[in-house]
Amino acid sequence: MAAVTTETAPPAAKRVPTERTHHGDTVVDEYAWLAAKDDPETIAYLTAENAYTEERTAHLAALRADLFEETRQRTRETDLSVPTRKGGHWYYTRTIEGQQYGVHCRRAVRDGETDPPVSADGAPLDGEEVLLDGNLLAEGHDFFSLGAFDVSPDGRWLAYSTDFSGDERFTLRVKDLGTGELLPDEVPDTFYGTAWSADASVLFYVTVDDAWRPNRVWRHTIGAAAADDVVVHQEDDERFWVGVELTRSEKFILIDIHSKITSEVLVIPAGNPTGAPAVIAPRRQGVEYAVEHHGHRFLILHNDGAEDFALAFTSADTPGDWVPLIEHTPGTRLEAVDAFANHLVVSLRTEGLTGLRVLPVGSDDSYDIDFPEPLYSVGLDANPEYRTGQIRLRYSSLVTPDSVYDYDLVTRQMVLRKQKPVLPGPDGRPYDPAEYEQHRDWALADDGTRVPISLVCRVGTPRDGSAPCELYGYGSYEASMDPWFSVARLSLLDRGVVFAVAHIRGGGELGRRWYDQGKMLAKKNTFTDFVACARHLVKSGWTAGDRLVARGASAGGLLMGAVANLAPDAFTGIVAQVPFVDALTSILDPSLPLTVTEWEEWGNPLDDPEVYAYMKSYTPYENVAAVDYPAILAVTSLNDTRVLYSEPAKWIARLRATAPQGDYLLKTEMGAGHGGPSGRYDAWREEAFINAWILDRLGRA
Structure with a gap:
């Protein structure tokens, strides 16, 4: 579809050639300067890009407002989650119309009460106790996220942590649920994951190193200063990260130590929190296992000689053979x-x-x-x-x-x-699932592999190639894109759009082998599978190439950049959210967050010439060419620590310089992280922005 013309030129990114050489190969990066987050020139450039994107999409303002309103209308804004019983309380979260964040609550279990209490209109339950109100915590901040939310086994304390920038570095606090007062205990720069001792006198937590790798588990005594906290385990192998949790039985603290392909678990009796951690089974390269406590035994889920994993057990008293x-x-x-x-x-x-x-x-x-x-x-x-x-x-x-x-x-x-x-939409009609149909289809990859596709559309959608379609994909880390329901998606379906998910290799939909066939030196299968799915949708009449938009986020954003280079003719538009499009540069730099831990996913291009050459052959930024690209919308966040904002910023700049006839937009959230805006209304507006752009590309604006 034709883009709206404008007299305003896109922001000009200055070109400052920077050279790097690896394995005898010299690469010039003209836009490396954009990685300087604290440079006013970088911020000015990103701000100019946002202004340009806003101007180029100004004609969609009314549609964005409609889409936001459709999501709001279909959502019960004042609502209550199903209460979950733990000990003598029911725990739940309430949302309130007009407020961005949830209110975390509990109510005492009453005599004879077995079923969870209900609130038909989402009103507070009788006898409710508010534990945390996210709206109060978020006051004065553009971003807010909870990391930990962990009530002690006796129900007395609440350990919780907050992030106000999106960089996923949390401040940990402890609240006395009896008095409502905060304890002086406060620990800055913590990560996800906490665990209580059996008597709630000790709290375990996790911190990260300079490369944002969770590497230390600490023991904190309630009422003591954070300066007195003790390191329980420090992981010095940079391939591994750590986590901590309390078993459901509340008998053991588990310290999980993982790389991408190897794991090890340490245990501490919850009744003896100062005890030394014991190893369930020493790490062995390539063997992954997870532990759950059950009575006299530890259950072991593992892949030792079992590609798709097996379940075993060992003694909880003297762990040994499985x-x-x-x-x-x-x-x-x-x-x-x-x-x-x-x-x-x-x-x-x-x-x-x-x-x-x-x-x-x-x-x-x-x-x-x-x-x-x-x-x-x-x-x-x-x-x-x-x-x-x-x-x-x-x-x-x-x-x-x-x-x-x-x-x-x-x-x-x-x-x-x-x-x-799902409340009635703008037409006043209630949601009826019978008005929609879902399908499982299969594409044939270049090597003959059958690739599943999940689809949903309105009943009666034609199969003559006339319907527009959005194709979503991810395909990394063994993450499966299982079918999910979306209220915002109804606005697309009701405008005649088919929504499809490509279950490509690199994900976990068809087991461990499916994952292994889409990583390391087989990564290109992820990209060719996605293109095969796009071609299949056209061939089987679901859509046509000029009516097909692709969408992916994070590693799925790498997928978007790769297929843009591989098959630019297959799509009329591409949405890349927090996209990992400068993968080679990032994976070459071990000082960046996550890089060393990622080498077992992508390979180590720093030490291995074959991996370097392979990654260079597919990484989107390195392979931008003077071809006719589909329209591209890249969305990122300034405080993202997982995929740096500079990756899409550099990518869009290079696309404009190399293929200037294309239509490329960059939108940067200036106060958010990897997950984008934190409040639910802000998230709905972000989704409305993206969906309006998609509908515009599909001729349904």
Whole structure:
């Protein structure tokens, strides 16, 4: 579709040639100066780009307002999550119309009360206790995010942490839930993850090193100064990162140590928090395992000789040999195990779909929970209680809104506790899933591999190539893009747009092998799979090349940049959010956040000439060419520590210089991080901005 013309030229990025040489190859980077975040010239350039983008999209202002309003109208703004029981309280979150953030609350469990309390209109529950009000915490800040939110086992203390810039460096605090007062305990620059000792006298937490790698677990005594805190474990191998958690049984503190392909777990009895950590099994290169406590044993989910993982156990008193519990089954990827007093629940995936398997303790009568739709996503929700015969699970599909169920592990009965309300849209009609249809299709990759595609559209959408389509993709880190419901997406579907997800290699949809075939020196399969999906959608009549927009974020943004170079004719537009488009430059610099830990995902181009040459052949920034690109919208955040804002900024500048006939826009959130705006209304406006641009490209504005 033709872009709106304007007399204003895009901002001119100055060209300052900077050379670097690796493995005999000299590369010139004219826009390296944009990485200087504190340089006023950089900020001025990003500000000018934002102004240019706003001007170029000014004609979409009314549509953006409509899309925002459609999302707002369809959302119950004052609402209450399904309360979760832990000890003597029900815990839940309320949202209030007009307020950006949730209010975290609890209410005491009443005599004889077994079902969670409800509030039909989202009003406070009788007897409610407000633990944290995100709106009050966020006052005076453009950004707000919670890191930790961890109530002590006795219900007395709340450990929570806050970030006001988006750089994911949190300040940890402790609140006395009896008095409502904050303790003097305050720890700056912490990371995600906390764990309480059994008596709530000690809190464990995590900090990062200069490269933003979580590398230390600390022990803090409640009431003591942070300066007196003790390092419990320090991980000096830069490939590994650490985390900490309390088991559901509340018997052990687990320190998880992971690289991309290797792991190790240390345990500390929660009743002896000053004890030395004990190793469950020493790390072995290429062996991953995770630990869950269950009675007299530790459950071990592992890939030792089991590509798609197996389940074993070892003694909790003297960890040693692993005794098989579920043998490896190729094609059935075991992803997690959750232990309850009388049942184990295994989260798995097979044939591209998620599932839950229940193993009653002391019985061979295991079973899988059945779900009715051909495409869906299911997983365990919050289940803090160890001694229970009931689990909470979350279910959704491309047409079914997020649904919370309680499932009885003995009777096998499932009770719907709540389905996310979808209120009537602008036409006043209630949402009816029967007006939409979802499909599973398959594309054929260049090497003959069948690649699944999930699609949703309105019933009766033509299959003659006339329908516009958005194709979403990710394809990295074994992350699966399982079908999910979106209120904002309804605004696209109701305008005749088909929404599709390409389940490409590098993700985890079809097991560990699917992931391995899309990483390291096989990474290009991710990109060619996506192009194959785009070509298939056209060939099978779902859409046409001039009616197809691609979208991806983070590593999915790398995918967007790669397919723009690989098949620019396949799309009329590309949306790249926080895109990892200058991957080679970043992975060559071990001082940057995450780089060393990423070498087992992408390869180490610093030491390996083959990896260097391979990455250089696909990284988007290095392969911009003088071709006719589709229109590109790049969205980033100034305080992103995962993918630096400079990557899309440099990419857009090089696109303009190399292929100046194209239509390229850069939008930078000047006070946010990797996840974009933090408040829900701000997030809706951001999505409305992107969807308006997509509809414009698709001729449906």
